[in-house]
Amino acid sequence: MTQVDIHALAGAYALDALDDLERVSFQRHVALCDACAQEVAELRETTARLADASWEAPPSTLKRDVMAEIGRTRQVGPAVRPARAEREGPAARNRWRRWTAGAVAAGILAIGAATATYAVQEQRVRQSEQVAAVLDDPDAVIRRVPVRGGGEMSTIVSPSKDAGIVLLSGLTNPDASHAYQLWYLEGDEKTSAGLMAAGSGGGFQFLERVGNAEAVAVTLEPAAGSEQPTTDPLAAVPVR
Amino acid sequence: MAETGPLRGVPSGSGGPSGPEPDALLHAVARGDERAFSALYDIVAPRVYGLIRRVLRDPAQAEEVAQEVLVEVWRTAARFDPQRGSATSWIFTIAHRRAVDRVRAEQAGADRVRRIAAASAETPFDEVVDQATAHLEQQQVRHCLKTLTDLQREAITLAYYGGHTYREVAELLGTGLPTVKTRMRDGLIRLRDCLGVSAA
Numbered sequence: 001m002t003q004v005d006i007h008a009l010a011g012a013y014a015l016d017a018l019d020d021l022e023r024v025s026f027q028r029h030v031a032l033c034d035a036c037a038q039e040v041a042e043l044r045e046t047t048a049r050l051a052d053a054s055w056e057a058p059p060s061t062l063k064r065d066v067m068a069e070i071g072r073t074r075q076v077g078p079a080v081r082p083a084r085a086e087r088e089g090p091a092a093r094n095r096w097r098r099w100t101a102g103a104v105a106a107g108i109l110a111i112g113a114a115t116a117t118y119a120v121q122e123q124r125v126r127q128s129e130q131v132a133a134v135l136d137d138p139d140a141v142i143r144r145v146p147v148r149g150g151g152e153m154s155t156i157v158s159p160s161k162d163a164g165i166v167l168l169s170g171l172t173n174p175d176a177s178h179a180y181q182l183w184y185l186e187g188d189e190k191t192s193a194g195l196m197a198a199g200s201g202g203g204f205q206f207l208e209r210v211g212n213a214e215a216v217a218v219t220l221e222p223a224a225g226s227e228q229p230t231t232d233p234l235a236a237v238p239v240r
Numbered sequence: 241m242a243e244t245g246p247l248r249g250v251p252s253g254s255g256g257p258s259g260p261e262p263d264a265l266l267h268a269v270a271r272g273d274e275r276a277f278s279a280l281y282d283i284v285a286p287r288v289y290g291l292i293r294r295v296l297r298d299p300a301q302a303e304e305v306a307q308e309v310l311v312e313v314w315r316t317a318a319r320f321d322p323q324r325g326s327a328t329s330w331i332f333t334i335a336h337r338r339a340v341d342r343v344r345a346e347q348a349g350a351d352r353v354r355r356i357a358a359a360s361a362e363t364p365f366d367e368v369v370d371q372a373t374a375h376l377e378q379q380q381v382r383h384c385l386k387t388l389t390d391l392q393r394e395a396i397t398l399a400y401y402g403g404h405t406y407r408e409v410a411e412l413l414g415t416g417l418p419t420v421k422t423r424m425r426d427g428l429i430r431l432r433d434c435l436g437v438s439a440a
Contacts, residue, residue, distance in 0.1 A: 008418070008421045008422060008425060009421060009425075010425050011396075011421065011422075011423075011424030011425030011426070011427065011428045011429075012399065012405075012406040012420075012421055012424050012425070014428060015396065015399040015400050015406075015424055015428070016336050016337055016340045016399070016400075016403075017399035017400075017404065017405050017406040017409065017424065018405065018406065019405055019407075037324075041324055041325050042432055042437060042438065043425075043428045043429070043432065044325055044329050044333060045325055045326060045329045045432070045437045045438070046428050046431050046432040046435060046437045047329075047332075047333075047336070047400060047428065048325075048326070048328055048329035048332040048333065049380075049381055049431075049435050049437060050381060050396075050400050050401070051287045051288075051290070051291045051328075051332040051335070051336070052287060052378055052380070052381050053378050053381040053382065053385075054287060054290035054291040054293075054294045054401070055286045055287055055290050055378060056286055056289055056290030056293060056294075057286055057289075058285050058286060058288075058289035058290075058303070058306060059289075059299070059303055061303070062285065062289065062303055062306060062307060062310075063278075063281060063285065065307055066281065066285075066307055066310045066311060066314075067274070067277075067278065067281075069307065069311050070274065070277060070311055070314040070315075071274070073311055073314060073315050074315070075270070075272060075314065075315055075316075075317065075318060076315060076316055076318060076319065077318055078270075078318045078319065
């Protein structure tokens with residue numbers, strides 16, 4: 001998406017009318033563009049005024065419930081943005097390492113497939129705070145790579161939150177006794193990062209802790225998942 | 241519905257009525273001041289609840305989400321950055337985002353646009369304009385919405401009050417994506433100028 005295109009999304013962004021991946025892309029753009037940030041701030045103020053037209057007395061129970069709940073809700077401190085660690089990926093030493101390196105070269109930027117987006121939104125309601133924190137981080141990095149055999153694998157990683165999201169969309173549906181499995185790659189270590197539903201060519205995985213992993217890869221495994229990958233990776237995306 | 245006092249919460253700088261400003265109250269809330277929170281609640285809760293109910297339609301769900309949002313305001317008040325906008329804008333942004341998340345998660349799936357189209361046929365997009373009452377702010381918003389072109393107004397109200405993405409809005413209006421994007425942006429700019437909104 002070009003700069004001109006993405007700038008035109010300011011109105012839709014202020015109206016919350018973008019899907020998740022578009023929103024992350026737009027926020028990254030705004031973080032680098034002072035003029036855009038000013039326009040977005042003004043348009044946000046404007047959309048907030050639209051709430052004026054929705055004035056409605058809330059149920060009398062609401063205030064009681066809210067006051068009771070804040071009495072037992074701990075407040076968070078001001079945001080402190082940690083310095084971002086820059087790190088060079090080590091050279092490839094074997095096939096898996098080459099996949100990692102290839103993924104790094106595969107480039108960045110994604111605009112979401114609708115199915116993947118809805119997967120994020122569904123998940124967000126269940127895991128809302130953590131997922132929203134990743135999606136709302138203007139420093140979150142989005143990457144998308146094609147998957148061998150069809151489909152795409154995307155990651156959204158927030159370095160400051162040490163967390164991320166992996167989306168698989170449009171992969172070939174395996175038979176019901178197989179499932180796609182995700183792997184953290186760190187050096188020569190491969191650790192499971194999550195198992196998709198059996199027989200499904202799409203899915204969503206929240207990465208609670210990216211840690212020192214360099215990339216996330218996907219393989220096809222038996223439906224119950226594997227301790228270590230038993231097939232070659234179909235795609236790998238860097239997570240730092 | 242009776243209003244119990246002057247409706248405050250107009251963004252600072254727009255000549256709103258006297259009384260503690262939401263910005264000052266939110267600042268106190270960030271330091272754990274429950275009385276400030278109670279005062280802030282009185283100012284913003286009717287709009288938080290009303291906005292969420294307009295998007296979600298179901299009153300019980302709206303109450304649940306409004307509670308989440310207001311507790312979130314308490315919990316994260318220290319994260320509010322006055323450099324980036326007013327307190328009310330920050331709060332209504334949280335409220336709108338939560339409402340939209342809920343509606344999209346529930347309506348996920350291939351038939352979503354069809355269901356949305358059916359729903360919006362029952363309730364015209366300019367319902368909100370017709371429902372405006374005597375509040376000064378409502379009158380002002382209503383007046384300014386009328387200064388937009390039909391397409392600008394429809395695109396904005398379908399997205400904001402309907403909780404639709406711009407792709408869905410394009411489908412509902414039978415318009416191309418670039419046009420919808422552009423109308424949302426230039427419509428909001430016109431609305432901004434009409435309302436005399438400025439960022440902090």
